[in-house]
Amino acid sequence: MAGSGNNNVPGNLDQRLAGLGVGDSNDARAGGKTGGNGPKRYIPPHLRGKPPTEVVDKSAVLERTSSWNGDMAARDRSRSTERAAGGDVPRAAAGRDERGDTSDVRRSGFAGGRGDPMERTTTWAGRRDDGRGFGGRGARGGPLGLWAGGKHVYGQRNPRTEAELFGTAEDPERMHTGINFEKYDDIPVEASGRDAPAPITNFDEADLEPLLLENIKLAGYTVPTPVQKSSISFGRAGRDMMACAQTGSGKTGGFLFPILNESFRNGPAAAPAGDGRGHYRSRAARPIALILSPTRELASQINDEARKFCYRSWVRPCVVYGGADIGMQLREVERGCDLLVATPGRLVDLIERGRVSLSCIRYLVLDEADRMLDMGFEPQIRRIVEKEDMPGVEGRQTLMFSATFPRDIQMLARDFLKDYIFLSVGRVGSTSENITQKIEYVEDEDKLSVLLDILTSGDPTRLTLVFVETKRMADRLSDDLLYSQLPASAIHGDRTQRERERALEGFRAGRTPVLVATAVAARGLDIPNVSLVVNYDLPNEIDEYVHRVGRTGRAGNTGNAVSFFNRGNRGIARNLIDLLKEANQEIPDWLPVVAREGSGFGGGRGRGRGGYSGGSSRGGGFRDQRSSLGRGDRDFRPSNGAPSAAAHGRSGGGGARGSGSGHGGAPSMPPAFESDSRNSWF
Numbered sequence: 059m060a061g062s063g064n065n066n067v068p069g070n071l072d073q074r075l076a077g078l079g080v081g082d083s084n085d086a087r088a089g090g091k092t093g094g095n096g097p098k099r100y101i102p103p104h105l106r107g108k109p110p111t112e113v114v115d116k117s118a119v120l121e122r123t124s125s126w127n128g129d130m131a132a133r134d135r136s137r138s139t140e141r142a143a144g145g146d147v148p149r150a151a152a153g154r155d156e157r158g159d160t161s162d163v164r165r166s167g168f169a170g171g172r173g174d175p176m177e178r179t180t181t182w183a184g185r186r187d188d189g190r191g192f193g194g195r196g197a198r199g200g201p202l203g204l205w206a207g208g209k210h211v212y213g214q215r216n217p218r219t220e221a222e223l224f225g226t227a228e229d230p231e232r233m234h235t236g237i238n239f240e241k242y243d244d245i246p247v248e249a250s251g252r253d254a255p256a257p258i259t260n261f262d263e264a265d266l267e268p269l270l271l272e273n274i275k276l277a278g279y280t281v282p283t284p285v286q287k288s289s290i291s292f293g294r295a296g297r298d299m300m301a302c303a304q305t306g307s308g309k310t311g312g313f314l315f316p317i318l319n320e321s322f323r324n325g326p327a328a329a330p331a332g333d334g335r336g337h338y339r340s341r342a343a344r345p346i347a348l349i350l351s352p353t354r355e356l357a358s359q360i361n362d363e364a365r366k367f368c369y370r371s372w373v374r375p376c377v378v379y380g381g382a383d384i385g386m387q388l389r390e391v392e393r394g395c396d397l398l399v400a401t402p403g404r405l406v407d408l409i410e411r412g413r414v415s416l417s418c419i420r421y422l423v424l425d426e427a428d429r430m431l432d433m434g435f436e437p438q439i440r441r442i443v444e445k446e447d448m449p450g451v452e453g454r455q456t457l458m459f460s461a462t463f464p465r466d467i468q469m470l471a472r473d474f475l476k477d478y479i480f481l482s483v484g485r486v487g488s489t490s491e492n493i494t495q496k497i498e499y500v501e502d503e504d505k506l507s508v509l510l511d512i513l514t515s516g517d518p519t520r521l522t523l524v525f526v527e528t529k530r531m532a533d534r535l536s537d538d539l540l541y542s543q544l545p546a547s548a549i550h551g552d553r554t555q556r557e558r559e560r561a562l563e564g565f566r567a568g569r570t571p572v573l574v575a576t577a578v579a580a581r582g583l584d585i586p587n588v589s590l591v592v593n594y595d596l597p598n599e600i601d602e603y604v605h606r607v608g609r610t611g612r613a614g615n616t617g618n619a620v621s622f623f624n625r626g627n628r629g630i631a632r633n634l635i636d637l638l639k640e641a642n643q644e645i646p647d648w649l650p651v652v653a654r655e656g657s658g659f660g661g662g663r664g665r666g667r668g669g670y671s672g673g674s675s676r677g678g679g680f681r682d683q684r685s686s687l688g689r690g691d692r693d694f695r696p697s698n699g700a701p702s703a704a705a706h707g708r709s710g711g712g713g714a715r716g717s718g719s720g721h722g723g724a725p726s727m728p729p730a731f732e733s734d735s736r737n738s739w740f
């Protein structure tokens with residue numbers, strides 16, 4: 059508590075809070091429980107001096123906030139239903155609600171139906187057997203091209219569809235590259251594997267299919283990112299790839315470009331004669347490319363990207379994921395599906411219904427493979443890849459993307475990839491230097507007040523993503539922020555798809571510039587202009603941290619991340635120090651002290667799955683790769699048989715820029731006495 063002698067709160071934090079003019083409050087913190095006059099509510103700076111009702115009148119606030127995007131009001135209603143039902147609403151009830159209104163899903167493109175409405179109403183007249191070849195008119199990529207007579211016939215350009223797919227230069231929801239985009243070229247790239255082909259240098263001279271090049275330009279891409287440079291050339295050489303690259307550095311294009319380049323060049327695959335399923339599969343869609351993704355939002359986002367680059371081509375992208383109306387997804391798939399983006403569970407469902415056959419798959423992508431395993435998808439993934447009708451490893455090209463490469467991912471790679479190239483852009487699992495990362499010592503009971511200070515100290519319209527550990531906390535915190543008149547919404551796994559979608563939409567559009575999220579939003583989500591990520595609760599896993607902060611500082615833009623740390627987070631301290639050092643970030647003096655405490659308590663390097671044990675002691679002969687890429691303790695490639703490494707980019711690295719005393723800091727310095735001369739947060 060402020061001034062109450064809590065030794066764990068840095069003194070300067072007290073000063074900061076005291077300097078904020080709390081007014082009549084003796085206790086500057088939210089829910090202050092001490093102080094001579096009893097509990098006092100923390101009053102954020104923007105509400106100080108206003109009548110107290112402004113702060114506490116929940117209904118008034120809710121009414122106001124409902125006009126931000128209806129999100130809170132909707133949630134409040136659903137909570138009353140929950141309460142009336144005596145607690146937890148059965149999932150089926152939530153599902154009914156979600157399935158009951160499909161118009162929203164369609165409108166926002168979550169089911170892939172974002173195309174020109176005129177085209178959406180066009181009757182689909184059968185595309186495979188109409189004598190016109192493959193392709194035709196359709197909604198998902200705008201006007202579709204054809205594959206006819208062994209040739210790729212492009213669809214007509216359509217300005218309306220282009221504006222919808224690619225946005226306009228002024229569109230705030232369009233990602234623009236940032237000042238540091240060119241610095242991606244300074245990141246060391248390593249490709250290990252037999253005869254790894256040289257990367258391309260730019261889009262224009264890469265002999266890309268003309269339509270793909272046109273679409274890349276419409277998307278506003280002028281220079282390929284390192285992962286794209288390599289993957290395009292690997293794709294052309296027909297090589298399998300396992301890739302790790304920093305957040306926001308263009309991995310989606312990294313798998314879409316090689317797949318589409320080859321597909322545009324070679325046309326569709328003929329269905330294998332008598333694929334053994336006979337009539338049962340006669341209605342099945344037979345995509346040539348399958349992209350597996352862990353979450354609905356990520357699948358949907360990949361589909362949106364695919365729609366851009368498939369524009370006017372014969373390739374029809376399609377997306378399926380759980381939690382949404384399966385009937386509509388079935389209809390979409392039936393209308394044609396050449397590139398399928400799917401979450402594993404829903405795909406298994408469609409396969410079981412005989413509506414998707416994998417017999418024509420030529421390209422398989424596993425995006426965020428480590429996350430899919432964390433989420434328990436391995437049985438479904440193995441079934442999809444090994445036990446259905448997908449061509450074996452020799453008959454397809456497989457690309458895997460993963461933040462880490464521990465044993466279980468290696469097993470998948472061993473089984474799913476052939477003679478593959480391991481591509482790493484920067485050290486495996488590192489964060490981008492485009493993100494300024496700060497670690498603040500904040501006790502749990504002080505978190506809300508510090509968050510309010512942060513949110514009210516900067517531009518109120520900036521997009522801020524706040525990560526918490528639990529779904530309940532996400533709801534509670536977004537409510538707290540709403541009470542303080544900060545437009546906030548929440549996204550987590552217990553919210554219906556429609557609510558999740560709404561929350562994301564409101565956030566993207568800036569109507570609710572604060573989004574409180576659980577890990578569900580940590581991976582892959584690409585939202586332009588997120589300028590601040592707050593780890594209200596730090597995760598236990600360092601990889602999760604990397605993905606969370608990676609929601610800002612994307613495509614060469616700069617971003618900020620602040621993490622609230624206290625002794626409950628000791629387990630992540632060492633990995634955090636390594637990470638901060640490597641990304642040239644400041645390391646608070648107290649962090650190494652706490653990290654040492656952590657190791658005393660058996661905390662330290664807990665990595666959950668796989669764990670790190672420093673190399674050979676793991677029996678499997680995993681090596682702690684320390685190369686030009688810097689520290690490699692999250693790169694678990696086998697030491698035996700590891701192919702020779704070929705540097706693909708400039709080597710570099712550099713030490714920590716921060717003042718951090720690092721591991722050698724004064725051991726007696728307790729966290730409570732962190733020195734900090736900063737006047738403002740960001």
Ligand SMILES: Nc1ncnc2c1ncn2[C@@H]1O[C@H](COP(=O)(O)OP(=O)(O)OP(=O)(O)O)[C@@H](O)[C@H]1O
Nearest residue numbers: 233279281282283305306307308309310582584613
């Ligand atoms: N060559 C490029 N030129 C300009 N912008 C690009 C380029 N490649 C990707 N982008 C943009 O950069 C942003 C990040 O790309 P993407 O989402 O593919 O990153 P990622 O590496 O998959 O990130 P994450 O690890 O978080 O999933 C996107 O908005 C994308 O449109």
